[in-house]
Amino acid sequence: MRTTVAVLLAVFLAPVAWGQGAERMKSETGPTTVIGPTNPPLQDGAQALLAGHAAEGVRLTHEGLEIAGSAREEEAALSNLCAGYIMLENFDEAMKYCELLLRRDPDNWRAYNNRAVIYIKTRQYDLAEQDLLRGEELKPGAHTLKVARAMYMDAVHPVAPEIIVDDRDAAEQEGEQR
Amino acid sequence: MPGTALSIVMATLTFAAAEADEPEDERATHIVDTSTDRAPARTTFPKYPRIARRDRIEGKATVCFTIDTRGRIHNARIREASHRIFRRPALRAMRASTFEALGPGEVLERSRTCRTYRFRLEPILAAAGSADN
Numbered sequence: 001m002r003t004t005v006a007v008l009l010a011v012f013l014a015p016v017a018w019g020q021g022a023e024r025m026k027s028e029t030g031p032t033t034v035i036g037p038t039n040p041p042l043q044d045g046a047q048a049l050l051a052g053h054a055a056e057g058v059r060l061t062h063e064g065l066e067i068a069g070s071a072r073e074e075e076a077a078l079s080n081l082c083a084g085y086i087m088l089e090n091f092d093e094a095m096k097y098c099e100l101l102l103r104r105d106p107d108n109w110r111a112y113n114n115r116a117v118i119y120i121k122t123r124q125y126d127l128a129e130q131d132l133l134r135g136e137e138l139k140p141g142a143h144t145l146k147v148a149r150a151m152y153m154d155a156v157h158p159v160a161p162e163i164i165v166d167d168r169d170a171a172e173q174e175g176e177q178r
Numbered sequence: 179m180p181g182t183a184l185s186i187v188m189a190t191l192t193f194a195a196a197e198a199d200e201p202e203d204e205r206a207t208h209i210v211d212t213s214t215d216r217a218p219a220r221t222t223f224p225k226y227p228r229i230a231r232r233d234r235i236e237g238k239a240t241v242c243f244t245i246d247t248r249g250r251i252h253n254a255r256i257r258e259a260s261h262r263i264f265r266r267p268a269l270r271a272m273r274a275s276t277f278e279a280l281g282p283g284e285v286l287e288r289s290r291t292c293r294t295y296r297f298r299l300e301p302i303l304a305a306a307g308s309a310d311n
Binding site: 146147150153157158159160161162163164165166167168 | 203204206207209210216221232233234271291293295296297299300302303
């Protein structure tokens with residue numbers, strides 16, 4: 001099985017309104033409200049990461065972190081930096097931001113997911129398992145956790161798929177299975 | 179509208195491995211029933227479902243079908259499947275398979291028959307151990 005790793009990204013589009021850029025909303029009875037991204041570099045960084053432009057995404061996310069105006073934005077930036085550095089395969093830096101995020105929010109399942117990926121990539125499988133279990137406890141059924149879990153399983157308990165096409169009668173097949 | 183609560187799109191960038199690539203190490207075996215007069219011509223093997231492989235799901239699906247005189251498959255239906263994830267690949271593989279056409283005047287003992295697809299995951303040796311062990 002191929003060992004190439006790519007990214008599956010769920011973007012943290014930090015507190016922004018719907019859509020790209022500023023949007024004008026009007027009501028029939030009230031004045032116009034103009035809304036827009038509160039942290040454009042953070043949003044652009046997330047988009048860049050989503051597009052696979054890791055270096056650019058990390059650079060913009062650092063800018064976004066500098067001007068973060070809320071705890072939520074800061075946490076978004078930390079999470080995205082962790083993921084971004086994983087994409088760059090700079091696991092030390094990635095770990096730094098995952099740890100920072102977990103210090104602020106010990107129940108952040110995405111941080112556990114990302115850190116588990118770091119542990120898998122650095123072959124620290126016992127630690128990866130711990131983070132996966134914690135993440136699964138916090139967010140049962142999360143798709144990204146399932147993918148990370150599969151990555152762990154493929155590393156620790158690899159399997160080869162086998163397909164058997166059996167044309168024998170069902171009774172005969174059952175007899176053989178016993 | 180003033181005071182309208184604006185929906186905020188929030189999700190966190192989460193890194194994960196790519197979904198498993200199409201397996202390159204898939205093994206295929208065909209057990210032919212030699213006790214009957216039907217002879218497979220083209221046997222299409224299903225792909226191991228990606229999600230099933232990811233979640234380590236094994237199982238089987240039995241498809242029953244009719245073979246016409248030209249060896250083509252008709253009315254393929256799932257008779258049983260241990261997990262619904264195997265239904266579609268089994269049906270698709272069955273419908274893409276054929277049997278040898280009958281010769282002039284030849285008649286099959288029974289044209290309705292079944293084929294079982296077994297999906298297995300065989301453990302293989304892990305490449306390396308844990309670095310923190």
